[in-house]
Amino acid sequence: MADFKLMRTLHQPAETKMVLLILDGVGGLSVTPGGPTELEAANTPNLDRLAAEGCLGQTIPVRPGITPGSGPGHLALFGYDPVTYDVGRGVIEASGVGMKVGKGDVAARGNFCTVDGAGMIIDRRAGRISSDEARPLVERLDAIELPDLQIDVRVLREYRFGVVMRGDGLAPNIHDTDPLVTGEPPLEAVASDPDSEHTAELVNAWVKEARKALAHEPKANALTLRGFSANPHLPQFDEIYGLDAVCIAVYPMYKGVAHLVGMGVHTFKGESPADEFAAARAIWSAHDFFFIHIKKTDSLGEDGEFDKKAEMIEKVDAALPDLLALSPDVLAVTGDHCTPARLKYHSWHPVPVLLWAPATARADAQKQFGETACSQGGLGTFQASELMPLMMAHASRLSKFGA
Amino acid sequence: MADFKLMRTLHQPAETKMVLLILDGVGGLSVTPGGPTELEAANTPNLDRLAAEGCLGQTIPVRPGITPGSGPGHLALFGYDPVTYDVGRGVIEASGVGMKVGKGDVAARGNFCTVDGAGMIIDRRAGRISSDEARPLVERLDAIELPDLQIDVRVLREYRFGVVMRGDGLAPNIHDTDPLVTGEPPLEAVASDPDSEHTAELVNAWVKEARKALAHEPKANALTLRGFSANPHLPQFDEIYGLDAVCIAVYPMYKGVAHLVGMGVHTFKGESPADEFAAARAIWSAHDFFFIHIKKTDSLGEDGEFDKKAEMIEKVDAALPDLLALSPDVLAVTGDHCTPARLKYHSWHPVPVLLWAPATARADAQKQFGETACSQGGLGTFQASELMPLMMAHASRLSKFGA
Numbered sequence: 001m002a003d004f005k006l007m008r009t010l011h012q013p014a015e016t017k018m019v020l021l022i023l024d025g026v027g028g029l030s031v032t033p034g035g036p037t038e039l040e041a042a043n044t045p046n047l048d049r050l051a052a053e054g055c056l057g058q059t060i061p062v063r064p065g066i067t068p069g070s071g072p073g074h075l076a077l078f079g080y081d082p083v084t085y086d087v088g089r090g091v092i093e094a095s096g097v098g099m100k101v102g103k104g105d106v107a108a109r110g111n112f113c114t115v116d117g118a119g120m121i122i123d124r125r126a127g128r129i130s131s132d133e134a135r136p137l138v139e140r141l142d143a144i145e146l147p148d149l150q151i152d153v154r155v156l157r158e159y160r161f162g163v164v165m166r167g168d169g170l171a172p173n174i175h176d177t178d179p180l181v182t183g184e185p186p187l188e189a190v191a192s193d194p195d196s197e198h199t200a201e202l203v204n205a206w207v208k209e210a211r212k213a214l215a216h217e218p219k220a221n222a223l224t225l226r227g228f229s230a231n232p233h234l235p236q237f238d239e240i241y242g243l244d245a246v247c248i249a250v251y252p253m254y255k256g257v258a259h260l261v262g263m264g265v266h267t268f269k270g271e272s273p274a275d276e277f278a279a280a281r282a283i284w285s286a287h288d289f290f291f292i293h294i295k296k297t298d299s300l301g302e303d304g305e306f307d308k309k310a311e312m313i314e315k316v317d318a319a320l321p322d323l324l325a326l327s328p329d330v331l332a333v334t335g336d337h338c339t340p341a342r343l344k345y346h347s348w349h350p351v352p353v354l355l356w357a358p359a360t361a362r363a364d365a366q367k368q369f370g371e372t373a374c375s376q377g378g379l380g381t382f383q384a385s386e387l388m389p390l391m392m393a394h395a396s397r398l399s400k401f402g403a
Numbered sequence: 404m405a406d407f408k409l410m411r412t413l414h415q416p417a418e419t420k421m422v423l424l425i426l427d428g429v430g431g432l433s434v435t436p437g438g439p440t441e442l443e444a445a446n447t448p449n450l451d452r453l454a455a456e457g458c459l460g461q462t463i464p465v466r467p468g469i470t471p472g473s474g475p476g477h478l479a480l481f482g483y484d485p486v487t488y489d490v491g492r493g494v495i496e497a498s499g500v501g502m503k504v505g506k507g508d509v510a511a512r513g514n515f516c517t518v519d520g521a522g523m524i525i526d527r528r529a530g531r532i533s534s535d536e537a538r539p540l541v542e543r544l545d546a547i548e549l550p551d552l553q554i555d556v557r558v559l560r561e562y563r564f565g566v567v568m569r570g571d572g573l574a575p576n577i578h579d580t581d582p583l584v585t586g587e588p589p590l591e592a593v594a595s596d597p598d599s600e601h602t603a604e605l606v607n608a609w610v611k612e613a614r615k616a617l618a619h620e621p622k623a624n625a626l627t628l629r630g631f632s633a634n635p636h637l638p639q640f641d642e643i644y645g646l647d648a649v650c651i652a653v654y655p656m657y658k659g660v661a662h663l664v665g666m667g668v669h670t671f672k673g674e675s676p677a678d679e680f681a682a683a684r685a686i687w688s689a690h691d692f693f694f695i696h697i698k699k700t701d702s703l704g705e706d707g708e709f710d711k712k713a714e715m716i717e718k719v720d721a722a723l724p725d726l727l728a729l730s731p732d733v734l735a736v737t738g739d740h741c742t743p744a745r746l747k748y749h750s751w752h753p754v755p756v757l758l759w760a761p762a763t764a765r766a767d768a769q770k771q772f773g774e775t776a777c778s779q780g781g782l783g784t785f786q787a788s789e790l791m792p793l794m795m796a797h798a799s800r801l802s803k804f805g806a
Contacts, residue, residue, distance in 0.1 A: 029763070029765050030765075030766065033456070033766075034766065037765075058781075058783070062409075062804055063405075063406055063409065063789070063792060064785060064789040064790075064792050064793050064796075065789070065791075065792030065793040065794075065795055065796035065797075065801060066406075066409060066413070066792065066796070066801065066804050067796065067801065067802075067803045067804060068803070068804055068805060069803050069804060069805035069806045070805075070806070071805045071806055072804055072805035082804070082805065083406065083409065086805065087805075088806070089805075089806030092806075109806075226806070227806050343763065345803075346803055347763070347796075348793075348796040348801070349765050350781070350783070371765060371781075372767060372768050372781070375767050375768070375780070375781035375783070376768065376779060380783060380784075381782075381783030381784070381785070
C-alpha cells in the first residue's frame with residue numbers, strides 16, 4: 001500500500017489539480033476467442049489520445065486472485081491496503097447518505113424484502129420499490145423507540161436503507177440476516193463474538209417492531225440487514241497527502257467511502273458522465289483532488305451487457321473533452337475492479353489503468369486504452385494502492401526522499 | 404505470499420479441477436547471443452496453443468536474485484513464503500518415503516560415501532550404488548541400537564537415505580557433516596546452538612556405530628549427513644484452500660514437500676510424463692488439485708545438456724493431450740526455479756509461467772510459451788507464492804472480498 005508515513009513526510013503544496021476518474025468495473029474479458037474486451041471494443045478516441053501521450057499499466061486491487069467488493073476496490077485506489085483497512089458495508093453506505101457513525105455506534109445496510117404468509121422470502125428486493133415508495137416506510141422504522149437503543153434509519157436508494165444504532169456497549173460483529181435465497185425466512189441476528197451478543201439481541205428486538213410496522217405493506221413487508229460495522233476511523237486524506245479532495249459520485253456507496261477517508265462530498269444534479277464533469281467544473285477552483293465515479297460500467301457488466309458496457313465507456317469518452325478543458329495536471333483513469341460482462345460479476349483480473357500528466361508523464365509504446373495494451377504498459381503491474389503516490393508525484397506534490 | 408487468512412475466509416467449494424504442472428528447473432538461458440532458451444528452442448505446439456489461449460507471466464520464487472533449492476521453490480508454488488516457512492531437507496526427504504517425523508523428532512538426509520584407508524573421502528556418492536545395493540546396508544544401519552536414541556533409516560534413492568531420530572530433548576540445529584570435497588574426512592556433527600549439542604553427541608555416537616557396520620564395504624564404507632531438521636508443522640493445504648490435493652511425482656523430495664503441506668501422495672508405475680498423466684487420469688475423480696512433477700528438465704539442466712533438456716520439454720508437450728483430455732478447469736505450467744543448461748545449476752532468474760483457464764482467462768498478446776514471451780505476458784512478474792490464489796480464482800473457488 002501507499003507508505004502513509006512517507007506521504008506525510010514528503011507531501012508538499014502545489015497549485016496542481018488531480019483527477020481520479022473511476023469507471024467502476026471497467027476491466028473485462030473478450031466474448032470471442034482473440035476478440036476485444038468491452039474497453040477494447042469501445043471507440044474511445046479521447047482516451048486513446050491520452051493513452052498515447054501518457055502511460056499505461058494494470059493494477060491488482062487487493063491481492064492476485066482476490067475479487068474485491070466496491071469498498072476494498074476504492075480504498076485501494078485511495079492508497080489504503082484493503083486487507084489492513086477492512087471497512088464494513090454498513091458504515092460505508094450510511095456515511096454515503098450523510099449519517100454520522102460515531103465512536104461506539106454500529107451501522108448496517110438494510111434491504112426491504114417481501115415475505116409470504118408463512119414468513120418465507122419471495123422477493124429479496126421487495127419488487128425493487130422506488131426511493132419515493134420507500135421513504136414513508138423508512139420514516140416508520142425511524143420512529144420506532146426501544147429503551148436501550150437509538151436507531152436512525154435513512155433511505156439509501158430504492159429498496160435499500162441505512163441503519164445506525166447508538167447505545168451503550170454496542171459491538172458490530174453480527175452475521176448478515178439475509179439468507180441470500182428465496183423460500184427461506186429472514187435470519188435472526190446472530191453475534192459472531194460474545195461482545196456482540198447484546199447488540200444482536202437489541203437488533204432482533206428492533207426487527208420485531210419493524211416487522212409489525214411493515215406487516216400490512218403489499219411488497220416491503222419485511223427486511224434483512226447486512227454489513228454490520230463500526231466506523232474504522234481511517235487515517236484522513238488531507239493529513240496523509242495534504243490534499244483537499246472532493247467526491248463526485250451518484251451512488252451513496254462511493255460517497256460513503258470517500259467520506260470515510262475525509263473527502264468532501266459534492267451534491268449536484270444529473271447522473272450522466274457529462275453531468276459529473278460539469279459538477280467538477282463548478283467546484284474546480286475549490287479543491288486539489290477530484291474523485292469522479294462512473295457507476296454504470298459496473299452495472300452493465302453485472303447484467304452481462306457487453307455492448308452496452310462498451311457504449312457506456314464511449315459516453316464517458318465523448319464527454320471527456322469537458323473534463324480536459326479544465327486542464328487537470330494529472331488524470332488517472334481506471335476501475336476499482338473488473339466486471340467482465342462475460343462473467344456477470346466482479347472479478348480478480350488486473351485492472352487497466354491510464355496515467356496522463358502532460359508535464360511529467362513518460363509515454364510508453366502503447367497507443368490505445370485497453371487491457372492488452374495496459375498489460376504491456378510502462379507502469380507495469382502494480383498494487384492499486386500505489387496509484388496515489390504516483391499521482392502525487394506527477395502533480396509535483398512529493399518532495400525528494402533523502403539527500 | 405498467499406494471504407492464508409484471506410484464503411481461509413474466502414475459499415468456497417466448486418466442482419472444478421486444477422492442475423499445477425511443474426517442469427522442474429524449466430527456465431533457462433540462450434547459449435548463443437540472441438538465441439533461444441531451452442524452452443524456446445523446444446518445439447511445443449500444445450504448450451504454445453495454451454499460451455495463446457491463456458495468459459503468461461514470470462514468477463520470483465523467493466526474492467529477486469535469490470536462487471532457490473527445490474524445497475523453497477515448491478513451497479512457494481504451493482503459496483508458502485519460503486523465507487517464512489524454512490523447511491529442512493532432512494524432513495522433506497524422509498517424509499517423501501513415508502517416514503513419520505513427529506513432534507520433537509529430528510530428520511536428516513544421509514549419503515553413503517567411500518573413504519580410503521586414512522579415512523579421507525574419495526567418492527562422495529559411494530560410486531552411485533543402486534537402491535538395491537543400498538538396501539541391505541540401510542537395514543544394517545536401521546538395526547543399530549543406542550541407549551538414548553532411536554534412529555530409523557530408510558533408502559531414498561541410490562546412495563541416499565533418510566534418517567529420523569527420536570528421543571528426549573532432541574534439537575535440529577546441527578551443521579552438515581559432508582565436507583563437499585574429496586580428500587577430507589566426513590565432518591563431526593557440530594551443533595550450531597546449545598540446545599542441539601546433546602543431539603550432535605548422539606549423532607556422533609551413532610555414526611561411530613554405523614561406520615563399524617559399514618567398515619568392510621567396498622564402496623559404501625562411510626556416510627555423511629545433511630539437512631538436520633524438525634517437522635515445521637506447516638499449515639495444511641486443505642485447511643488453507645479447501646482443496647483435496649494430490650501429488651504425482653517420481654522423486655521422494657517432491658513427494659516429501661507435498662506430504663508436508665498435507666497433499667496425498669499417489670503411487671504409480673513408470674516415470675515418463677505420459678506415465679504421470681496416466682496416473683492423474685486414474686485418480687481424476689478423487690481429487691480437486693493435482694500437483695504433477697517432472698524431474699528430468701532440472702537434471703538435464705544441471706548436466707549442461709541444452710538439447711536434451713529441450714527434448715525433455717518436447718516429451719512433456721507431446722504427452723500433454725492426455726492431460727488436456729481430462730478437461731482441467733485450470734492448468735498452470737511453470738517451474739520451481741530455473742536451471743539453465745549454460746550454468747549447470749539452479750538460478751535466480753524469473754521463472755516462465757503459463758496460466759490456462761478456458762472459462763475465465765484473459766488472453767494476452769503472447770502466443771508462445773517461452774521466457775521472452777512470459778516477460779511480456781499479461782500476468783506480469785509476480786511472487787511464485789501468489790500463483791495459488793490466481794489458480795483458485797480461475798477455478799471459481801474464491802468468493803468476493805468485502806462488500
